[in-house]
Amino acid sequence: MTTMNKQTIFLLFSLLALLSITVSVAGAAPKRADTPKQPAKGQQELTIFFANDVRGETEPCG
Amino acid sequence: MLALDSGALLFKEEKLPPDQREQLTVTAQGIVTAYNKMSFAAVGVARQDLAAGLPFLLAVQKKASFPWLSANLLSRTERKPWFKPHTLITAGGMRIAVIGLTGQGADSLLLEKDNAVIAPWEEVLPKEIAQLHDRAEMTILLSSFPAAINRRIAEAHPEIHLILQGGNTQGNIPPERVNNTLITQVEAQGKSVGILEVRWNTQSKRWEETGAKNLLADKKNEMDRLGWQINRYRKNGDPAQTFKDQPQTLEAYNDLLARQRLLEEEIGRLTGEQKVREANRLRFSSYSSHFEPMRKELPDNPAIRAIVDATTSEVNRIGKAAAKARIADSTGRKQEGTSGNYAGSTACTSCHAPQFAKWRGTQHATAYDTLEAKGQQFNVQCLPCHITGPASQTGQEMLALAHDLRQVGCESCHGPARAHTLQPAAAKAGQPTMDTCLRCHSGEHDDRFSFSEALSRLRCGGD
Numbered sequence: 029m030t031t032m033n034k035q036t037i038f039l040l041f042s043l044l045a046l047l048s049i050t051v052s053v054a055g056a057a058p059k060r061a062d063t064p065k066q067p068a069k070g071q072q073e074l075t076i077f078f079a080n081d082v083r084g085e086t087e088p089c090g
Numbered sequence: 091m092l093a094l095d096s097g098a099l100l101f102k103e104e105k106l107p108p109d110q111r112e113q114l115t116v117t118a119q120g121i122v123t124a125y126n127k128m129s130f131a132a133v134g135v136a137r138q139d140l141a142a143g144l145p146f147l148l149a150v151q152k153k154a155s156f157p158w159l160s161a162n163l164l165s166r167t168e169r170k171p172w173f174k175p176h177t178l179i180t181a182g183g184m185r186i187a188v189i190g191l192t193g194q195g196a197d198s199l200l201l202e203k204d205n206a207v208i209a210p211w212e213e214v215l216p217k218e219i220a221q222l223h224d225r226a227e228m229t230i231l232l233s234s235f236p237a238a239i240n241r242r243i244a245e246a247h248p249e250i251h252l253i254l255q256g257g258n259t260q261g262n263i264p265p266e267r268v269n270n271t272l273i274t275q276v277e278a279q280g281k282s283v284g285i286l287e288v289r290w291n292t293q294s295k296r297w298e299e300t301g302a303k304n305l306l307a308d309k310k311n312e313m314d315r316l317g318w319q320i321n322r323y324r325k326n327g328d329p330a331q332t333f334k335d336q337p338q339t340l341e342a343y344n345d346l347l348a349r350q351r352l353l354e355e356e357i358g359r360l361t362g363e364q365k366v367r368e369a370n371r372l373r374f375s376s377y378s379s380h381f382e383p384m385r386k387e388l389p390d391n392p393a394i395r396a397i398v399d400a401t402t403s404e405v406n407r408i409g410k411a412a413a414k415a416r417i418a419d420s421t422g423r424k425q426e427g428t429s430g431n432y433a434g435s436t437a438c439t440s441c442h443a444p445q446f447a448k449w450r451g452t453q454h455a456t457a458y459d460t461l462e463a464k465g466q467q468f469n470v471q472c473l474p475c476h477i478t479g480p481a482s483q484t485g486q487e488m489l490a491l492a493h494d495l496r497q498v499g500c501e502s503c504h505g506p507a508r509a510h511t512l513q514p515a516a517a518k519a520g521q522p523t524m525d526t527c528l529r530c531h532s533g534e535h536d537d538r539f540s541f542s543e544a545l546s547r548l549r550c551g552g553d
Contacts, residue, residue: 072182072290
């Protein structure tokens with residue numbers, strides 16, 4: 029019999045909320061007064077979000 | 091920005107209980123709909139994702155706006171991959187290749203009619219890497235192999251720059267560098283999301299050496315300690331004179347001097363290398379990482395909220411229909427399900443009224459009510475820890491349970507008591523052990539659970 033995580037965080041919309049916050053912050057960067065730091069030649073910057081093992085749960089039970 | 095998932099997304103186990111299949115596959119489809127909305131770039135195929143069968147996952151792929159990746163889930167006859175082995179993504183101003191690998195295990199996962207086999211990584215990975223040569227500035231592997239295998243992959247293939255592993259070991263694992271590969275993992279069940287900020291040098295494609303800096307510091311510390319020891323010998327003058335009649339002491343002093351000379355050479359060499367690294371710092375890539383807990387306080391995204399609500403509603407609609415069908419079974423069985431040797435908590439009150447009253451004041455007594463409050467009382471994934479009954483109960487039995495077995499009742503702690511109600515002296519009720527509680531209050535579900543604390547708080551008292 030499977031058991032349910034009563035304290036499972038609501039990943040899906042929480043994760044999207046986090047992604048939304050990050051994207052909006054990134055989008056706001058050009059509005060700042062200071063000049064954004066440019067990466068050096070040949071250097072690229074990237075943010076990777078990675079998730080694992082949602083395992084069929086979408087909503088805390090109780 | 092790039093969002094990736096290493097797999098084991100859809101199901102917990104490699105096999106689905108037949109009577110739970112419908113609810114579980116509906117949940118799986120809801121997850122995919124949400125992931126589409128969250129713009130995931132790629133998801134690895136892990137063994138658990140095949141629990142509903144290969145045809146199901148292939149059908150799910152058609153509805154997904156992201157690719158499921160597996161370079162080693164092949165057709166048995168043609169040795170061609172059932173899913174995309176890799177995908178090429180443009181992000182952060184560079185081309186990124188993402189490869190998927192499905193972990194190997196028991197052959198019984200795939201049916202004969204599926205015409206599928208999970209091939210060894212050694213067979214497929216070199217070819218994938220060769221195909222991607224010069225087509226990407228960075229290569230990421232989504233792997234559901236165990237950690238030890240991922241280390242071997244990293245040792246064999248410095249062309250893979252990042253391995254996101256999952257589906258096996260528990261817990262957040264910060265990036266560890268093996269050869270030219272970072273290996274990292276975020277914990278299960280979506281309790282955290284991993285965030286890796288990468289500054290990638292597309293020309294060198296190599297990670298910065300961080301270990302050498304620590305080594306130089308260690309050597310300098312050792313030199314300081316050595317200097318202090320040597321000065322103790324020199325406290326009363328030239329040791330060659332001071333200890334001329336103590337050959338062993340003099341020998342120990344000379345050993346220290348020899349060690350000091352060697353250290354000076356090592357420090358000189360490491361310092362020179364450090365200067366070169368500093369000068370060439372920008373030639374290498376660096377990163378910072380952390381794990382963000384998915385706290386309940388994070389705001390809901392309305393679009394995802396709607397998807398989850400719709401999924402939850404459908405899951406419970408299916409469960410409700412199954413409950414009605416079972417109760418209305420025309421074979422003449424009792425309308426509500428009983429669980430064999432279980433009597434129900436009400437049966438205890440005639441002899442154990444004070445204990446029953448104590449239980450009524452605990453959260454166990456309203457465990458089923460909390461499901462009803464969230465519309466989850468027909469979700470067979472939730473029911474096992476909110477009702478009374480044996481662990482072997484099927485989904486159908488749980489859905490049609492007698493009213494008196496809803497909530498976490500007396501028999502959840504003391505075991506089935508039907509025999510005890512008939513012969514109280516001869517058939518004593520049991521006492522809970524830690525294992526009794528850990529069936530539901532496991533670390534995965536209740537990481538603050540303390541058996542002794544719970545027992546002292548919930549104990550109903552003797553007769």
